[in-house]
Amino acid sequence: MIEPHASPNDLAQAGWADVEPHYERLATSPLDDVEAWLHDWSRFEELLGEAHSLALVAYTCDTADPGREEAQLRFSRDIAPRAREQNVRLARRLLETGYSTPRLEPQLRRFRNQEGLFRDANVPLFGELASLSTAWQKLAGGLTATWEGRAVPLPALRVHEASGDRAVRERACRLHAEAVLARRDEIADIFDEQVRLRREVAGNAGFASYRDYAHAEKNRFSYAPSDCARFHDSVERTVVPAILRILDRRRERMGLDALRPWDTVDGMYGTADPLGRPPLRPFAGGGELIPWMQAIFTRVDPVFGRYFETMRAEDLLDLDSRPGKAPGGYCTSFPFRRRPFIFMNATGMDSDIRTLLHEGGHAFHSFETYTSQSLQFLRHPGAEMAEVGSMAMELLAAPFLGREAGGFYDPADERRSRVSHLEGILFGLAHIATVDAFQHWIYTSDEGRDRDARDRHWAALCDRFKPGVDWSGPTDWRTARWLAQPHFFTHPFYYVEYGIAQLGALQVWRNSLRDHGEAVAAYREALALGATRSLPELFATAGARLVFDPEPVGELVALVEEHLAELLAD
Numbered sequence: 001m002i003e004p005h006a007s008p009n010d011l012a013q014a015g016w017a018d019v020e021p022h023y024e025r026l027a028t029s030p031l032d033d034v035e036a037w038l039h040d041w042s043r044f045e046e047l048l049g050e051a052h053s054l055a056l057v058a059y060t061c062d063t064a065d066p067g068r069e070e071a072q073l074r075f076s077r078d079i080a081p082r083a084r085e086q087n088v089r090l091a092r093r094l095l096e097t098g099y100s101t102p103r104l105e106p107q108l109r110r111f112r113n114q115e116g117l118f119r120d121a122n123v124p125l126f127g128e129l130a131s132l133s134t135a136w137q138k139l140a141g142g143l144t145a146t147w148e149g150r151a152v153p154l155p156a157l158r159v160h161e162a163s164g165d166r167a168v169r170e171r172a173c174r175l176h177a178e179a180v181l182a183r184r185d186e187i188a189d190i191f192d193e194q195v196r197l198r199r200e201v202a203g204n205a206g207f208a209s210y211r212d213y214a215h216a217e218k219n220r221f222s223y224a225p226s227d228c229a230r231f232h233d234s235v236e237r238t239v240v241p242a243i244l245r246i247l248d249r250r251r252e253r254m255g256l257d258a259l260r261p262w263d264t265v266d267g268m269y270g271t272a273d274p275l276g277r278p279p280l281r282p283f284a285g286g287g288e289l290i291p292w293m294q295a296i297f298t299r300v301d302p303v304f305g306r307y308f309e310t311m312r313a314e315d316l317l318d319l320d321s322r323p324g325k326a327p328g329g330y331c332t333s334f335p336f337r338r339r340p341f342i343f344m345n346a347t348g349m350d351s352d353i354r355t356l357l358h359e360g361g362h363a364f365h366s367f368e369t370y371t372s373q374s375l376q377f378l379r380h381p382g383a384e385m386a387e388v389g390s391m392a393m394e395l396l397a398a399p400f401l402g403r404e405a406g407g408f409y410d411p412a413d414e415r416r417s418r419v420s421h422l423e424g425i426l427f428g429l430a431h432i433a434t435v436d437a438f439q440h441w442i443y444t445s446d447e448g449r450d451r452d453a454r455d456r457h458w459a460a461l462c463d464r465f466k467p468g469v470d471w472s473g474p475t476d477w478r479t480a481r482w483l484a485q486p487h488f489f490t491h492p493f494y495y496v497e498y499g500i501a502q503l504g505a506l507q508v509w510r511n512s513l514r515d516h517g518e519a520v521a522a523y524r525e526a527l528a529l530g531a532t533r534s535l536p537e538l539f540a541t542a543g544a545r546l547v548f549d550p551e552p553v554g555e556l557v558a559l560v561e562e563h564l565a566e567l568l569a570d
């Protein structure tokens with residue numbers, strides 16, 4: 001048993017040699033009381049998980065401290081992969097007992113699935129694949145461009161890519177794309193090798209394609225590759241026409257004959273305001289962000305307001321950007337003390353509000369499962385439902401962003417913020433379909449091994465899902481975009497989850513327009529179920545369905561367009 005006074009801090013300096021005996025004990029201790037053994041295993045996972053999270057938070061809050069870097073690497077590189085192996089071993093032991101309860105069954109199904117996919121021959125291949133991912137990350141993370149005589153990392157160009165001055169935007173976007181394209185062959189070398197190894201992994205596990213293997217490996221019990229193809233089709237038929245209407249309106253408002261890559265809203269290129277206005281500046285720093293967000297979360301549901309208050313009181317928020325902090329934002333968890341933690345780099349932008357709403361949704365999901373689920377394995381339902389938790393929060397909070405509701409904006413700015421959110425949802429769905437369809441093709445077609453064919457196929461998919469932009473000229477904009485998409489290199493096939501979740505979140509939002517209280521109650525109930533139900537059951541509890549077909553997807557797109565029309569008419 002874990003000692004009653006154990007604390008994650010005891011493991012702060014731990015190496016694998018300190019962790020291993022705990023697993024050995026769990027793997028060999030008598031199993032006459034499976035339930036007690038499960039709790040023992042779970043409590044150790046909480047302890048180790050929290051020690052890892054503490055190291056991650058410490059490092060990302062101060063990346064210049066070599067001691068913190070060392071500790072975080074010790075957990076992520078030495079301990080975590082070995083702990084995963086030990087978890088497979090313990091899961092096998094659990095399966096051998098034949099023990100089951102209805103709440104545990106969805107998780108047991110995952111354990112059985114992973115057990116069935118495991119092949120000794122694949123272990124060294126995973127190691128090689130991890131090194132190739134790191135190679136891509138190093139290459140992509142090290143890219144720079146020369147801006148006004150100074151070498152700057154590519155993310156520093158973002159602000160110029162959104163400039164109100166069209167010539168500045170074009171210059172920044174072009175430098176960004178050219179910096180990626182200059183390394184195209186090196187990136188293709190890395191990817192060729194990844195495609196080859198992934199095909200080998202799938203073959204070893206007895207699958208006809210890596211696509212089919214990846215679907216199985218991601219525990220996708222509720223939808224098949226053919227459902228993803230239906231999703232692509234629905235996006236083409238319902239989202240793309242809506243995007244063309246948005247782009248057309250945009251082109252008119254900007255007074256242009258044609259939209260160029262630096263005029264559009266597609267992740268990497270151009271997030272320009274169509275009227276050339278400066279970016280929204282809703283708040284000055286985290287000190288202002290927190291009380292406003294407190295009011296907004298409370299309006300969504302007083303329980304969420306209390307969760308956020310707990311996070312403030314217990315110092316579980318690190319929101320302001322400052323030198324030395326790692327980029328980006330995340331929500332991690334301290335499962336031993338049963339609390340979430342939110343990290344981000346707020347600089348006073350509209351997107352910071354959306355990031356905190358998103359991570360807040362993840363954090364409240366954790367609170368709900370800590371209260372209702374006693375075992376660590378029963379808390380995380382998988383990415384599809386986890387992202388419903390966060391994406392629905394972005395939508396549920398939308399009515400409260402205005403100043404009169406306690407939020408940040410005067411009516412005009414509020415409309416602007418909501419338009420960019422809703423348009424972003426549609427652009428996001430088109431990008432998700434492009435990314436997912438591309439991977440289906442890469443791993444099921446022989447041409448997927450040919451680097452030139454890959455660039456051509458990506459361009460064809462952009463014609464299918466992202467029309468309305470004039471890509472002509474010497475710069476190969478589209479190739480630059482796919483070469484910079486991390487998932488292809490680091491998390492293959494992890495993307496369609498966002499599309500499935502967004503369609504679920506839109507349904508929760510639709511319910512809230514009829515009855516806010518009822519919709520939020522159902523959403524909370526679904527979050528509290530953690531991983532104890534199948535994905536369709538979790539969706540149903542939240543008041544939604546898994547949807548892939550043009551009709552239900554089209555209804556949600558129409559709802560978004562209706563709201564856009566209202567917001568733009570005022």
Ligand SMILES: [Zn+2]
Binds near residue numbers: 358387390
């Ligand atoms: Zn998320």
